[in-house]
Amino acid sequence: MTNFKEDLMQVKAFAFDVDGVLSSDTIAMDAEGVPLRTVNIKDGFVLQKAVKMGYPIAIITGGNTPSVRLRYQNLGIADIYMASSYKMKDFEDWLLKRGLKAEEVMYMGDDLPDYHVMKRVGVPVCPADAAQEIRGLCKYVSPRNGGAGCVRDVVEQVLRAHGHWGSDYTW
Numbered sequence: 001m002t003n004f005k006e007d008l009m010q011v012k013a014f015a016f017d018v019d020g021v022l023s024s025d026t027i028a029m030d031a032e033g034v035p036l037r038t039v040n041i042k043d044g045f046v047l048q049k050a051v052k053m054g055y056p057i058a059i060i061t062g063g064n065t066p067s068v069r070l071r072y073q074n075l076g077i078a079d080i081y082m083a084s085s086y087k088m089k090d091f092e093d094w095l096l097k098r099g100l101k102a103e104e105v106m107y108m109g110d111d112l113p114d115y116h117v118m119k120r121v122g123v124p125v126c127p128a129d130a131a132q133e134i135r136g137l138c139k140y141v142s143p144r145n146g147g148a149g150c151v152r153d154v155v156e157q158v159l160r161a162h163g164h165w166g167s168d169y170t171w
């Protein structure tokens with residue numbers, strides 16, 4: 001069994017849920033019932049940096065709102081799976097599309113719809129406020145809650161471990 005710092009070295013790609021990970025699990029709704037999510041700017045920064053450094057990233061969410069797609073497209077993420085009723089299907093599609101192995105992926109989820117994907121990946125991680133069943137699967141539980149910098153926490157750790165973090169921001 002490896003330790004988490006060793007596990008970081010095997011990560012070649014990232015996949016993320018949205019609600020409860022990239023946004024908090026408390027969501028306001030507009031007058032038409034469309035969820036209004038808040039996002040963490042530092043999460044966005046680190047995702048954009050990882051994309052520019054060549055890390056494949058997938059967003060796999062059960063939600064289906066144009067604002068979510070636009071947010072992550074604007075950060076440079078090409079693989080966005082919306083209305084994902086069975087996340088394993090979309091995850092397997094992404095692996096095949098990008099030529100990845102599941103053990104090369106860090107996946108961050110927070111609740112039961114993420115369970116099967118998290119059992120399959122090499123480095124399952126979650127926010128501090130994830131469901132107990134998910135926390136039990138994880139190699140690392142961020143001290144930060146969903147929507148409050150947990151993505152920045154884990155991606156920065158990978159980039160640092162790979163020597164891709166520092167003061168040179170000309171990427």
